[in-house]
Amino acid sequence: MTALAGAPVVAGVDGSRRSLDAVEVAAAEAVLRRRPLRLVHAFAWPTLGTAVAPGLAGPSLRAFRDAAHEIVNEALLLAAKVAPDTRITAEILNGGPAQILRDETRRAVLLVLGDRGLGGFSELLIGSVAAQTATHGSCPVLVVRGDRHSAGPVVAGVDGTAGSARALDFAVEEAALRGTDLVALHAWGGTSITELNDTLPMSYDSWSGDREERRVLAEALAGVAQRYPDVPIHREVMHGSARRLLVERSRSAQLVVVGTGGHTGVAGLLLGSVSQHLIHHAACPAVVVRPDASHP
The missing domain is CATH 3.40.50.620 (HUPs)
Structure with a gap:
């Protein structure tokens, strides 16, 4: 089969342990395929249930954005250890994970997800988003779950x-x-x-x-x-x-x-x-x- 020239392996990241497992698997897959690796974090601004003073809202919301950058930076460091010679990029995208991931599959050779997580990707991990992505995605979807065996068929x-x-x-x-x-x-x-x-x-x-x-x-x-x-x-x-x-x-x-x-x-x-x-x-x-x- 052929894919888009230069299409990357894409990993969805959210900072959970399983999402970091997905980063490791995606990095290894990128090395095997000699493809670039792209890390994606879906970010949605939190909905505040109560009114807050204008002076508090800005710093509070910026803290969520800062946390998203920390999640991505951690994933980048891990990916670089697994695939030091691979071109690795990362992006924080605003929106819901289901739509973002479906869009990513149109330009990816493989999408890698964990089976459970937190934050922006918590729903997709063994939930509706994983099923939607596998059903409607334009590339194969790898869900990291169970044990990762170094041997076996x-x-x-x-x-x-x-x-x-x-x-x-x-x-x-x-x-x-x-x-x-x-x-x-x-x-x-x-x-x-x-x-x-x-x-x-x-x-x-x-x-x-x-x-x-x-x-x-x-x-x-x-x-x-x-x-x-x-x-x-x-x-x-x-x-x-x-x-x-x-x-x-x-x-x-x-x-x-x-x-x-x-x-x-x-x-x-x-x-x-x-x-x-x-x-x-x-x-x-x-x-x-x-x-x-x-x-x-």
Whole structure:
């Protein structure tokens, strides 16, 4: 996949511990991709519930702005330690985090967020803003949660849809950058239907057997091994809940990657089902990739 030339990795920062974790992850991702790093803090002036004297309002509000600068400066220092040779910029933007982050994804190769925090980004961290950004963002969104494992594979959920195809592309590229294995996991149930098998005759033998589901995964992986011959690829076809199986796999993974816009049912990867579940429950950082998301 191609992205805007020079597009940065972007991290949302708010001063919380998890937001600083996101800065570390974003800095490492920028190094892997040889991309610049951009740190963004969403700032909204506090609403004062009571009237205050004019002489007090100015200094009080300036204190909030000063605190925002301290948050950004702390993030800059941390990012510079992780990525000393990377071009790093930071900006404090006025407005709500949801809109600011959606705007940032239009010019980013990857957006990195923590799963909980304070201040300007408190809502997005495992909340409505994270879901909105993953749903409507124009680039992949990485949510830092669970444990960050230094070893282990990159795990991709595969269901044969355009959404999971983009996620698979992202996952294999990430595995190549990290020098690790890729696990392509296809979970299925008795009524699983994908874009790769929905034209077959509707009989039990044609669409609900393990052999057919292995064919679905093989079709999804066609060409991937040729493009990335140095990445060991492990194929896993399992009967059961995609949410449960991917969460289980995330316990030993460096990263778990899923798409949006999949089919409903066990094999589906719709945001709101599998993707949303992983944002909340994955044991390692999770990436959500939209079907039209751009990435390197």
